[in-house]
Amino acid sequence: MIKSPVLYSLHKRGKQAFCVLFTLGLFGCDVLLTSTNQTTGIIYCSEGSPTNFNPQLDTSGTTVDASSHQIYDRLLDFDPQNGNVIPSLATSWTISDDGLKYTFQLRKNVEFHQTNYFVPSRALNADDVIFSFDRWRLKDHPFHMVAGGTYPYADSLGLDKLIASINRINGYRIEIVLHHSQSSFLANLATDFAVILSKEYADQLEIKQLKSKIDSQPIGTGPFKFVNFRQDSFIRYQKHDKYWGESIQTENLIFDITSSSSLRLAKLITGECDAMGLPAHSELEIIRQSKGLVLDEKPGLNVGFWAFNTSKPPFNKPEVRRALSLAIDKNALIEAIYFDSAIVAKNIVPPTSWAFQAEQKNLSYNPSAAKKLLQENGIEAGFTMNVWAMPVERAYNPNAIKMAELIQGYLQAVGVKVNIISYEWSTFREKLKQGDHDSVLIGWSADNGDPDNFYRPLLSCAAIKSGTNRAMWCSPEYDSLIDQALHFTQIEDRQYFYYKANALIAEQLPLIPIAHASKYQAYRENVKGFEINPYGGVQLAGVTKN
Structure with missing residues (x-):
């Protein structure tokens, strides 16, 4: 049995953690405890250890x-x-x-x-x-x-x-x-x-x-310089005194590495952390109702999806991929996983992108049609496949394990047995790159507003080798379309090619876009200058606390 991180916090912290447990259970504890941690700096609760610092x-x-x-x-x-x-x-x-x-x-x-x-x-x-x-x-x-x-x-x-x-x-x-x-x-x-x-x-x-x-042991010109790192524990930084940019920096920055979202929230409530990344969607209402905490939200430039390994039979057949898509109810998945903080995805680009096509139709949930199509393509009842699920929370998929369990139930109804597979995050990503999976629940957060930031990393032939094309799908026709789009500067000209790429993805279904989710971050109300970066990673330059 997996112990609740909050119960573990209760065991370790006594009365202080009891208030945390009460807070998490009853959606709001009126009195926030003052942290005994008097660190002169910002403590950011992050969800995991970096692979490296480059x-x-x-x-x-x-x-x-x-x-x-x-x-x-x-x-x-x-x-x-x-x-x-x-x-x-x-x-x-x-x-x-x-x-x-x-x-x-x-x-x-x-x-x-x-x-x-x-x-x-x-x-x-x-x-x-x-x-x-x-x-x-x-x-x-x-x-x-x-x-x-x-x-x-x-x-x-x-x-x-x-x-x-x-x-x-x-x-x-x-x-x-x-x-x-x-x-x-x-x-x-x-x-x-x-x-x-x-x-x-x-x-x-x-x-x-x-x-x-x-x-x-990185060296850069950024606002903070690296001090030391302990795997799965912390990263320490110090202010770069000669930084060329904004001069208002905290003296010290600590990443408190805490994999459990509920424990990150507990640390935020008790003041052990000043800010936290990736709050679980089931915890958003708790944060909203907790005095002394602030929850920020922005539309996310992201997509959560279910990708099929098209290099492996029978997932190399578009009709098999279509059958599996018909077997799942995306609306129900979003309701169960995202708690009203995401919308159903039609394209791989979100509605905020000018390459988005609102008129594109989603495949409707139709288990009878799914079962028939599977049989027509030689997939008999009892066929077994694996669904890999991320072990970490991301805005585009805050609970991939739970989503995999729901998909497991949907596919069982059409005669397909599902094994759910997950690993530690670094191992998970390395094995994905090797192509060991049948399918995977994962996603992508864009680093800029240009739709090229979705189309090429996710599905181009070159992205197979680089490890970002989780579908292992290589289509010369698709590559030609997205390459041609880059030869033009006018949006209308580029849209023509991206719309054709959207149609090809909908026809071939190397992946099933599931959701576009909002982006959240939470922090204590005495923290100033902490804003959501819509175009990439967290930015802590200029963040201070009273």
């Missing part, structure tokens, strides 16, 4: 949250209000008339972190930008293979093949030349994964033959 290597939200906006900067950023690309480490840029040449002017006097393992002798310059991009785009780069040579986001978008050259004009100006124009290129340079590393630090590590340290 988002170039990992698309996991856990890794992104721990590194992208705390440790690093990018050439460009997104305006959180409208999604426009704005300056960051690049103060300005120009684009040639043919769209092939981008010239960036770099910000001066940007200092790298000084830690007990690295003391920089110079500020950021063009060499650092070229090093950071060449690492993932050039296979003969001395650091390309350090972590295995896989860069999921860049690989899934084919950025290594898109860029013809990166040239140093002077110490603070670089030129990026493309093989062909691409309308989403600037947006991709502003995503969480386009971080800038220190070449000077890398050079020192190479001399010491410690190159792997670049991803585990």
Whole structure:
């Protein structure tokens, strides 16, 4: 029997945790206990340990949250209000008339972190930008293979093949030349994964033959510098005193790694944490009714889906995939899992995207038609398949295990037996990449508002190798459509190709879009400046508490 994390908290914390238990059970305890933790800084309750501290290597939200906006900067950023690309480490840029040449002017006097393992002798310059991009785009780069040579986001978008050259004009100006124009290129340079590393630090590590340290003992230019990390326990950061950006930073930042959402909430209520990520959807009303807590909500640029491994029979047959889709009731799944915080997905892009097609029809729940179609395709009663379910909570699927159990019941009704499989998160993702699954409940959160951020990472042929195409589906027709969309800058022109891609997905069903969910974060009312980042990972720069 699995013990409730809240009951465990009760056992460990006595009277204080009793109030937490009372709060969680009765939707609101009027008196919040004052924390005995007087840490001068922000304590953020996160849901898991990062795989590493370099988002170039990992698309996991856990890794992104721990590194992208705390440790690093990018050439460009997104305006959180409208999604426009704005300056960051690049103060300005120009684009040639043919769209092939981008010239960036770099910000001066940007200092790298000084830690007990690295003391920089110079500020950021063009060499650092070229090093950071060449690492993932050039296979003969001395650091390309350090972590295995896989860069999921860049690989899934084919950025290594898109860029013809990166040239140093002077110490603070670089030129990026493309093989062909691409309308989403600037947006991709502003995503969480386009971080800038220190070449000077890398050079020192190479001399010491410690190159792997670049991803585990990170150096960046971001608002916080890395101090130390204990797996499944905590990450410690300190304020970067010479940060070029917003100067109002907390002195210390701690990620308290707590996998259970109910225990994260307990820590938030008792003041052991100042803010928490990914509150369970079943806990949202508790947070709303708890005095002293704040719950923020924004529409999410995400999609939760059920993907079939199309490289394995019988899931390589579109009609089998259609039959399984007809067997499940998406409306009932959303009601049971999302607690009125999501809408039924029609496309892989959410309604906030201009590539969304409201007129596209969902397959209706029809178990009789599902059973008939399965029989027509040689799937007899008693057929067994597995459904992999994420072990972690995400906005796009806050409880994949429970959803898998519901799907298990639906498929049993049409004669299909389901085994539910889950692993520790890092192991889960690695085995997915190897293609061991029959199907998987997972999803995607976009890092910018361009629909290309959904179409290519999720279903392009290149994204199979990078590990983000969980359906293992490769369609030259689909790739051609989404590639053509990038040759145009006008929305109407691009819509034409994305609508055709939507129709192809609906016909072939490599995955079943299930839900687009709202994005939530919770924090104590004395925390100021903590806002939801609609375009990627959590941002704690500028967050303070009274």
